[in-house]
Amino acid sequence: MKSDAKAEVGQTESLEKGSVLKEILEANQKFIQQFQPVKLSHHPRKKIAVVTCMDTRLVDFLEPAMGLKRGDAKIIKNAGNTVPAEVIRSLAAAIYSLGVKEVLVVGHTHCGMAHVDEQKLANSMRENGISEEVIAGLNLKEWIGAISDEESNVKEMVKEIKASPVIPSQVPVHGLIIDIETGMLRVVA
Amino acid sequence: MKSDAKAEVGQTESLEKGSVLKEILEANQKFIQQFQPVKLSHHPRKKIAVVTCMDTRLVDFLEPAMGLKRGDAKIIKNAGNTVPAEVIRSLAAAIYSLGVKEVLVVGHTHCGMAHVDEQKLANSMRENGISEEVIAGLNLKEWIGAISDEESNVKEMVKEIKASPVIPSQVPVHGLIIDIETGMLRVVA
Numbered sequence: 565m566k567s568d569a570k571a572e573v574g575q576t577e578s579l580e581k582g583s584v585l586k587e588i589l590e591a592n593q594k595f596i597q598q599f600q601p602v603k604l605s606h607h608p609r610k611k612i613a614v615v616t617c618m619d620t621r622l623v624d625f626l627e628p629a630m631g632l633k634r635g636d637a638k639i640i641k642n643a644g645n646t647v648p649a650e651v652i653r654s655l656a657a658a659i660y661s662l663g664v665k666e667v668l669v670v671g672h673t674h675c676g677m678a679h680v681d682e683q684k685l686a687n688s689m690r691e692n693g694i695s696e697e698v699i700a701g702l703n704l705k706e707w708i709g710a711i712s713d714e715e716s717n718v719k720e721m722v723k724e725i726k727a728s729p730v731i732p733s734q735v736p737v738h739g740l741i742i743d744i745e746t747g748m749l750r751v752v753a
Numbered sequence: 754m755k756s757d758a759k760a761e762v763g764q765t766e767s768l769e770k771g772s773v774l775k776e777i778l779e780a781n782q783k784f785i786q787q788f789q790p791v792k793l794s795h796h797p798r799k800k801i802a803v804v805t806c807m808d809t810r811l812v813d814f815l816e817p818a819m820g821l822k823r824g825d826a827k828i829i830k831n832a833g834n835t836v837p838a839e840v841i842r843s844l845a846a847a848i849y850s851l852g853v854k855e856v857l858v859v860g861h862t863h864c865g866m867a868h869v870d871e872q873k874l875a876n877s878m879r880e881n882g883i884s885e886e887v888i889a890g891l892n893l894k895e896w897i898g899a900i901s902d903e904e905s906n907v908k909e910m911v912k913e914i915k916a917s918p919v920i921p922s923q924v925p926v927h928g929l930i931i932d933i934e935t936g937m938l939r940v941v942a
Contacts, residue, residue, distance in 0.1 A: 583855055583925050585855075585857070585925075588819045588938070590820075591819060591821075592936070596818070596937050599818070599936050601934045601936075603934055604810045606808055606863070607809075608809040612773050613807070619827070620796075620798075620823070621823065621824060623816055623823050623825065624823040627813055628784060630780060630781060630784075631779075631783070634809070634810065634813040635809050635810060635812070636809065636812065637809055639830055640807045640831055640832075641829055641830040641831075642829055642842075642843045643843035643846040643847070644846075647839055647842070653832065653896065653897060654832035656896075656897060657869075658832070660881065661865055661873070662865060666774075668774070676795050676850055676851060689919070692923075693921055693922065698918050708846050708850075709843075729883070729887050730887060730891075732883065736772050738774055745792055746788065747781070747785050748781065748785050751778075
């Protein structure tokens with residue numbers, strides 16, 4: 565089949581680059597051999613959406629720390645759990661099409677987005693071959709979505725979601741911070 | 754302490770609404786009692802970022818299906834693994850500040866964003882009290898981020914990320930689809 569042939573070509577090209585893809589596909593082979601296929605609803609059982617950060621330390625940590633299992637919640641993640649307009653789009657889809665009735669914004673301690681150093685960022689872009697013209701054309705802190713501190717950011721996000729004309733006023737929106745070392749949740753909004 | 758007092762107020766208010774928050778905080782108490790605090794780097798061990806969907810069926814499923822553990826990868830999630838500009842912002846933070854050297858866009862079969870019914874969406878917004886004026890002011894399919902089909906969407910996202918002037922040309926960007934029932938990964942770009 566044409567699409568399968570294409571997939572194989574893509575796969576081979578990637579493997580030649582010595583990428584992590586090979587390792588991931590091997591892990592996947594093992595996973596599917598032991599996994600019992602199951603059909604779940606795409607409507608989350610707990611009728612909640614969680615907005616959180618892309619941080620690697622939250623992977624396989626935030627969900628167990630919240631008691632959430634497969635099928636329980638929609639999870640939205642970006643750098644610094646910020647950018648209200650885009651988060652609101654995903655929340656709207658979750659609320660209007662997928663039965664979500666409650667929203668939790670969960671920031672975390674020691675978030676990289678609260679410690680953005682503009683000069684270091686520019687240098688790293690230069691080292692990676694990004695042109696001076698492109699760098700100069702950006703307000704780096706704003707563009708990358710730097711936040712002042714984790715707690716204020718969560719409070720601001722909760723406020724913006726609640727104030728949105730496309731989010732129903734009856735949907736509760738909570739703000740929490742998770743301690744990235746202990747897993748303890750604290751309600752802040 | 755003032756901030757703790759505030760947190761308690763917020764918590765009590767939420768509990769009165771009969772929200773899921775109480776259940777989550779109880780689960781968290783149990784979690785922190787058995788969890789051994791550990792200090793991890795925010796630089797992902799496998800130097801990868803994964804862009805995927807907020808779907809509830811991917812929770813505690815995508816990561817094990819890819820062999821990814823806590824500390825391995827940055828994970829970005831939104832409705833339909835789409836909206837290039839916002840994803841690129843998070844990827845830039847991951848690449849320039851957190852050591853990411855490879856990107857995987859992972860769509861999934863049976864994605865809700867590939868089956869957006871404009872009329873149903875408008876009706877659901879009405880039932881939730883959103884005004885006709887607000888609804889009429891939106892191009893609903895575009896606003897919600899509807900996609901035509903899962904595979905084309907992944908290919909398009911890979912193309913846009915690769916073409917971005919702020920993403921280094923040497924960073925490999927792969928596109929995959931995960932079967933939401935079996936967990937099988939397929940390389941499509």
